[in-house]
Amino acid sequence: MSFRALNDHSAKPKPENRLQRGARGVDIDIKVAAQADGPVLITAPPADALVIAERIAAANGDWQMDVVNCDLTKGGDIVAAITDSRRRAQTTSRKHILFLREVQTLTEFEQATLMHRVSESQPGPADPSARVFASSSVNLFEHVERGWFDERLFYYLNRVHIVLSELP
Numbered sequence: 001m002s003f004r005a006l007n008d009h010s011a012k013p014k015p016e017n018r019l020q021r022g023a024r025g026v027d028i029d030i031k032v033a034a035q036a037d038g039p040v041l042i043t044a045p046p047a048d049a050l051v052i053a054e055r056i057a058a059a060n061g062d063w064q065m066d067v068v069n070c071d072l073t074k075g076g077d078i079v080a081a082i083t084d085s086r087r088r089a090q091t092t093s094r095k096h097i098l099f100l101r102e103v104q105t106l107t108e109f110e111q112a113t114l115m116h117r118v119s120e121s122q123p124g125p126a127d128p129s130a131r132v133f134a135s136s137s138v139n140l141f142e143h144v145e146r147g148w149f150d151e152r153l154f155y156y157l158n159r160v161h162i163v164l165s166e167l168p
Helices: 017-021 026-035 046-059 075-089 108-122 140-145 151-157
Strands: 003-005 041-042 062-068 095-101 132-136 162-163
Touching: 026 046, 026 162, 041 046, 046 062, 046 095, 046 132, 062 075, 075 095, 075 108, 108 151, 140 151
Parallel strands: 003 062, 041 132, 041 162, 062 095, 095 132
Antiparallel strands: none
């Protein structure tokens, strides 16, 4: 697996101690997510979410992961990132993951644009060479209930949901 950041991401963050110790159930969740063919939503602190996404990608073999830090992008950057990731997936033999970090920071316009783009050509059985992962450090369902996050996008991303719970 290789790692490629698509925006201002100077260094890979280090995982927090709870992942180094192995959070309860995370290994099982990673195996389930690796066997699935659709999107994955990871609710965890940003550094931990990246480690979980990398573990899922590694469990599947040779995956290229493009990371987009949503809190550092603007609407056009999201569209460009999706387009670039899909283009690479189509032009190489390597499988691709588009990993959207801190997806809850997207504006309403960016959420609508993202939903439109991912629904145009949904990864899955028809396109097993591309997947979408998203992470959030907050409970996205609460954001949906409050009207802060697009419900359709939430349910699209929530096909496999990994929640890193706090350890005592």
